[in-house]
Amino acid sequence: MPSFEPVLMKGIGEADLRDISVYRQRGGYRQLERAFKELTPAQMLDIAKASGLRGRGGAGFPTGTKWGFLPGSDAPRYLVCNCDEAEPGTFKDRMLLEETPHLVLEGILIGAYAIGCRHAFIYIRGEFKRGYEIMRAAVEQARAAGFVGRNLFGTGYDLEFTIHRGAGAYICGEETALLNSLEGKRGEPRLKPPFPATQGLYNMPTVVNNVETLAYLVPILERGAEWFASVGSEKSKGFKVVSVSGHVRKPGNYEVAMGTPVREIIDLAGGAREGRKIVAVQPGGGSSACIFEEHLDWGYDYESMQKAGSMLGSGAIVVFDDTTDFVAAAHSLVRFFAHESCGQCTPCREGGHWLELTLERLVHDRGVPGDVEILEKASHQMTGLNLCPLGDSIEPFLVSVVKRFPEQFEERVLRFDGAKRG
Ligand SMILES: Cc1cc2nc3c(=O)[nH]c(=O)nc-3n(C[C@H](O)[C@H](O)[C@H](O)COP(=O)(O)O)c2cc1C
Ligand code: SF4
Structure with a gap:
């Protein structure tokens, strides 16, 4: 068992945290009120930086530093919470959304205040229908309690909130594809620069942060940046x-x-x-x-x-x-990435499909000599040549297992070659 109390997962399975009164009884929304009444956005930025919090969406970029890239103008700016979560194997944001939506919402509202945003968004993966309904109910409860809308805590600060449900494309988790999708366009990544910090949603300065990243703002405010920074390793805090x-x-x-x-x-x-x-x-x-x-x-x-x-x-x-068929595992994963390619970049669009066909031959014991070398070469040639990291996502797993378990792949070629099989 973990040697510490759960932080974000505290109370999950014990109480119905979807009910705002239960969440508030347990101290919920107090940090939001504190932020609005006692802290300036500049102080919030300092807290985020001092905590060492890094983005939990994939790239691990320091959250405070990202916020600091926003220009210092009065132009409208947006915070978008990324709840597209479609990375194979990842299901933590869905749990947070469904089990503790008010914590997620409080984190988003705190983040919005910290960057001076007056309209925050959450982009929810299309398949998360239940989570979407739960978040809708949570926002209505929070609005009725005065935590969303006009003149929050009597400070004159207005903060609107929009929930947007995606249509079920993995690529819409990539932040610029997400912004396009949110604007009603095709969910395709944009060329960077410009980065969202200067030209994001509706061409305005925008921060995109993951669900878990934003949720951690609540305990960080409650227990202090030093507490968070005291846990973990040198560069990976909390x-x-x-x-x-x-x-x-x-x-x-x-x-x-x-x-x-x-x-x-x-x-x-x-x-x-x-x-x-x-x-x-x-x-x-x-x-x-x-x-x-x-x-x-x-x-x-x-x-x-x-x-x-x-x-x-x-x-x-x-x-x-040790029961794993790594050829089948690689085939399944490559098929996923090939299917999810948005098609803008030739290496990603063509390479993924080519590799999928090669693995399909191997899975069915119909590999031809040279296929295993093609897997390594073609996936390497796809890497680093694309608009977004999806095109680079095939090589790591594929090459790591081809190198570690070459016999599993070679065997599928030999089986086709009757002479060699003897
Ligand atoms: C193909 C692809 C899919 C992604 N999917 C997600 C996702 O589902 N959720 C997420 O938070 N970040 C995802 N990201 C990362 C986002 O682009 C972005 O870095 C992240 O939302 C930033 O939030 P963070 O700084 O809090 O981590 C994805 C990136 C790529 C390239
Ligand atoms: S790398 Fe693939 S998913 Fe990303 S923009 Fe290019 S074609 Fe689209």
């Missing part, structure tokens, strides 16, 4: 909600201190199945390279996962044991 799935006994979300060894997190999820051995782990969702047995005692933080050849990403640990 806590992380980790989605653990795959070959474990108790898949689910587990909140841990940054730097907790990967093995301990897997143990929280019940560890390996009876009689089985873990042979590979994706530490950062579908886009991440596998780490292996020799890395399981490494700390789960941004730097260690990078050093191990992978990334922490959105915080999804996918566990593979």
Whole structure:
């Protein structure tokens, strides 16, 4: 069990936190009131920076620094909470949305105040119908209580809030595709620069932050930036909600201190199945390279996962044991990325499809000589040449498992070649 009290997950499963009166009894919305009545946006920015909070949506960019990129003009600016969550293996934002919507909303409203935003948005993945309904109800409750709308806490500050439900495209999680989609355009990534901080939603300065990132603002205000910064490793501060799935006994979300060894997190999820051995782990969702047995005692933080050849990403640990067919796993993941390509960039559009076809041959034992080399070469050639990181998402997992388990891939070529099979 974790050696500390859960932070964001506190109270989940014990009380109905969707009910604003329950949430308020437990101290909910007090930090929002404090922010409005006692703190200036500049102080909020200092708190975010001092806490060391980094974005929990995938890239791990320091939150305070991102807010600091906004120009100092009086132009309208927007905060958009990214709840598109479609990275394979990631399901933490959905849980936060469905189980503790007021915490998410309070975090968004605090973030909005911190950047001087008068209209905040949440973009919810199309498939999250339940979460969407729950958030709608939460916003109505919060509006009735005076936390959304006009003249908040008698300060004269007006803050509107819009909930937008996506149409079910993974690419709309990428922040500029999300902004296009929010504007009613095709959900395609924009060329950067300009970055959203200067030209984002409706061409205005915009911050896009993940659900978990914004939710952590509430405990950070409550317990102080120093408290948050005192937990974790040197450059990865605080806590992380980790989605653990795959070959474990108790898949689910587990909140841990940054730097907790990967093995301990897997143990929280019940560890390996009876009689089985873990042979590979994706530490950062579908886009991440596998780490292996020799890395399981490494700390789960941004730097260690990078050093191990992978990334922490959105915080999804996918566990593979010794029963895994890595050709089938690679096929399934590549098919996903190929399907989700928006098609703007040739390497991503054509390369993904090409790799999918190659893996399809291998999965059906119909691989031809050269196929395994194609997997490595083509996925590498796709990388770094695209508008957005989706096109770079195929190589890490694919190459990591081809390199680690080459026999599984080679075997599927040999099976086709009757002469070699003997
Ligand atoms: C293909 C793709 C999908 C993404 N999906 C999500 C997502 O579902 N949720 C999310 O918060 N960030 C996602 N991101 C990252 C966002 O572009 C952005 O970096 C993030 O929302 C910023 O918030 P943060 O700084 O709080 O992490 C995705 C990025 C890419 C390239
Ligand atoms: S990399 Fe792929 S998903 Fe991203 S913009 Fe290019 S084609 Fe679209």
